[in-house]
Amino acid sequence: MRALLGFVGSLLMINACNGWLTSRINRMSSNSSSYLTKEALWLNQTLDHFSPYDDRKFQQRYYEYLDEFRIPDGPIFLVICGESECRGITNDYMGVLAKKFGAAVVTLEHRYYGKSSPFKTFTTENLKFLSSKQALFDLASFRQFYQESLNSKLNRTNIENPWFVFGISYAGALSAWFRLKFPHLTCGSLASSGVVHPILDYYQYDQQMGESAGPECKAILQEVTQLVERRLPSDGKSLKAKFGAAALHIDADFMYFLADAAAVVFQYGNPDKLCTPMTEAKKANEDLVDAYAKYVNEYYIGTFGVDIEGYTQEYLKKPESTDRLWWFQVCSEVAFFQVAPLNDSIRSSKIDLRYHLDLCKNVFGEGVYPEVDATNLYYGGTNIAGSKIVFTNGSQDPWRHASKQISSPNMPAYIVTCHNCGHGSDLRGCPQSPLVLEGNSKNCSSPEAVNKVREQMTEYIDLWLSECHAASWSSM
Numbered sequence: 001m002r003a004l005l006g007f008v009g010s011l012l013m014i015n016a017c018n019g020w021l022t023s024r025i026n027r028m029s030s031n032s033s034s035y036l037t038k039e040a041l042w043l044n045q046t047l048d049h050f051s052p053y054d055d056r057k058f059q060q061r062y063y064e065y066l067d068e069f070r071i072p073d074g075p076i077f078l079v080i081c082g083e084s085e086c087r088g089i090t091n092d093y094m095g096v097l098a099k100k101f102g103a104a105v106v107t108l109e110h111r112y113y114g115k116s117s118p119f120k121t122f123t124t125e126n127l128k129f130l131s132s133k134q135a136l137f138d139l140a141s142f143r144q145f146y147q148e149s150l151n152s153k154l155n156r157t158n159i160e161n162p163w164f165v166f167g168i169s170y171a172g173a174l175s176a177w178f179r180l181k182f183p184h185l186t187c188g189s190l191a192s193s194g195v196v197h198p199i200l201d202y203y204q205y206d207q208q209m210g211e212s213a214g215p216e217c218k219a220i221l222q223e224v225t226q227l228v229e230r231r232l233p234s235d236g237k238s239l240k241a242k243f244g245a246a247a248l249h250i251d252a253d254f255m256y257f258l259a260d261a262a263a264v265v266f267q268y269g270n271p272d273k274l275c276t277p278m279t280e281a282k283k284a285n286e287d288l289v290d291a292y293a294k295y296v297n298e299y300y301i302g303t304f305g306v307d308i309e310g311y312t313q314e315y316l317k318k319p320e321s322t323d324r325l326w327w328f329q330v331c332s333e334v335a336f337f338q339v340a341p342l343n344d345s346i347r348s349s350k351i352d353l354r355y356h357l358d359l360c361k362n363v364f365g366e367g368v369y370p371e372v373d374a375t376n377l378y379y380g381g382t383n384i385a386g387s388k389i390v391f392t393n394g395s396q397d398p399w400r401h402a403s404k405q406i407s408s409p410n411m412p413a414y415i416v417t418c419h420n421c422g423h424g425s426d427l428r429g430c431p432q433s434p435l436v437l438e439g440n441s442k443n444c445s446s447p448e449a450v451n452k453v454r455e456q457m458t459e460y461i462d463l464w465l466s467e468c469h470a471a472s473w474s475s476m
């Protein structure tokens with residue numbers, strides 16, 4: 001998680017990242033009722049879509065859920081899996097949408113993650129085919145492959161079902177970008193907390209944490225950072241041990257870990273798990289570092305299940321470490337470095353651009369650099385010239401400033417506003433850890449806010465699917 005888009009983490013399970021966004025959540029639960037299906041299917045995928053000479057293939061995993069499918073002409077919902085292992089089709093609000101629309105739901109594991117890796121080890125050389133551009137092409141060729149295999153199952157040729165793509169977080173960005181780059185292959189897109197705007201120094205992440213925490217809790221978290229910074233030089237070893245983080249030899253890695261530990265509650269809709277005990281400790285005049293250590297051990301390491309090892313650069317350098325994957329995408333393509341803002345930061349000012357660039361260099365070697373400008377040139381950032389894309393964001397989610405928050409014609413944007421509305425709340429409900437099944441909105445501090453946005457996005461899905469249908473009938 002350092003990367004924290006998804007989270008690099010370790011055992012959650014909702015959907016996406018290893019990087020930052022999501023993956024922790026993904027690994028969190030292996031409860032089979034958390035999935036609509038876990039039965040893996042495979043296709044042979046092209047390793048390099050952009051080389052005219054290289055015809056190597058690798059095996060890519062996918063899933064299909066047909067229980068609600070209205071044969072033969074129901075829509076096909078492609079749920080994009082992001083930067084983490086994809087263990088099945090998550091049983092979140094997608095299950096409700098499938099029922100409502102009589103849709104088949106399919107999910108493709110992102111190349112390199114989980115069981116869809118072309119290589120056994122992730123040396124920097126082996127990672128060269130890991131990019132959002134290759135991943136989008138994978139999705140396009142999967143879309144054709146699946147439509148053809150469905151056609152042959154139904155004993156027909158040249159028929160197109162209406163498709164719609166979905167994704168959360170990095171996968172949300174892929175969802176928007178898929179519609180942008182392959183508009184003929186989908187009727188529309190939902191980009192839930194889709195981070196379509198790669199930013200080199202993403203200081204807004206920390207700022208949003210502060211805003212979500214509110215002035216009182218923010219001031220306490222800032223005080224914790226100052227206390228830790230003051231004690232580190234003389235008492236580093238025992239201080240780190242208190243947090244179960246003795247393995248973090250590099251002080252800035254430790255400070256990053258402490259910042260992530262706080263971030264997670266805002267990202268996944270649990271602000272009170274952190275702010276309540278910290279405010280109480282402050283009122284009782286307790287040692288704030290001890291109170292924070294208690295929270296980190298019980299919640300971040302305990303309940304949330306983060307793995308400290310993922311924060312050590314020694315570990316990230318090992319070619320077999322799967323945490324390298326998202327970091328590689330970060331260090332080569334999208335950055336989103338969660339740096340300290342110049343002013344009023346929660347995290348340590350040691351977490352700056354230099355820290356991240358050094359990490360990239362240390363972990364991947366000279367020559368890997370986050371080409372954020374090139375990425376934005378390719379996709380357009382918040383000026384994305386797409387159409388029929390719904391953008392949704394949670395009001396408390398530190399990632400929302402990397403998404404598209406302003407509506408434009410044909411690309412409506414909604415914000416899900418509530419006290420615990422975080423990353424992907426529209427599809428996952430809240431809070432997301434401990435995991436709430438089926439994207440339930442009942443534990444959101446304002447379920448109506450979530451349900452309202454769900455209604456709005458459902459109207460667009462309906463409209464765009466029907467326009468797609470009309471077009472495909474008229475061309476026949």
Ligand SMILES: *[C@@H]1O[C@H](CO)[C@@H](O)[C@H](O)[C@H]1NC(C)=O
Nearest residue numbers: 029030031032033034435437
């Ligand atoms: C799995 O889900 C079921 C149904 O929601 C629940 O009763 C059970 O406690 C869950 N098990 C675990 C290990 O989370």
Ligand SMILES: *[C@@H]1O[C@H](CO)[C@@H](O)[C@H](O)[C@H]1NC(C)=O
Nearest residue numbers: 041042043044045057058059
């Ligand atoms: C993938 O390739 C292997 C080896 O060439 C082949 O045996 C298998 O049938 C292919 N799978 C699909 C789904 O085409």
Ligand SMILES: *[C@@H]1O[C@H](CO)[C@@H](O)[C@H](O)[C@H]1NC(C)=O
Nearest residue numbers: 150151152153154155156157
């Ligand atoms: C598919 O079409 C073929 C040729 O018309 C026919 O023999 C076969 O019974 C059909 N199968 C199904 C499942 O409809």
Ligand SMILES: *[C@@H]1O[C@H](CO)[C@@H](O)[C@H](O)[C@H]1NC(C)=O
Nearest residue numbers: 207210211341342343344345
């Ligand atoms: C620093 O942040 C505070 C609170 O957000 C703001 O009032 C102040 O104007 C900022 N100062 C500078 C120099 O940006």
Ligand SMILES: *[C@@H]1O[C@H](CO)[C@@H](O)[C@H](O)[C@H]1NC(C)=O
Nearest residue numbers: 430431433434435436442443
């Ligand atoms: C949801 O709310 C109910 C009470 O309204 C509470 O008992 C339950 O623990 C909450 N679940 C989560 C995951 O917060």
Ligand SMILES: CC(=O)N[C@H]1CO[C@H](CO)[C@@H](O)[C@@H]1O
Nearest residue numbers: 393405406407412413414415
């Ligand atoms: C659609 C929507 O509500 N967008 C808002 C998202 O958040 C930004 C920043 O807070 C607002 O300026 C937008 O209006």
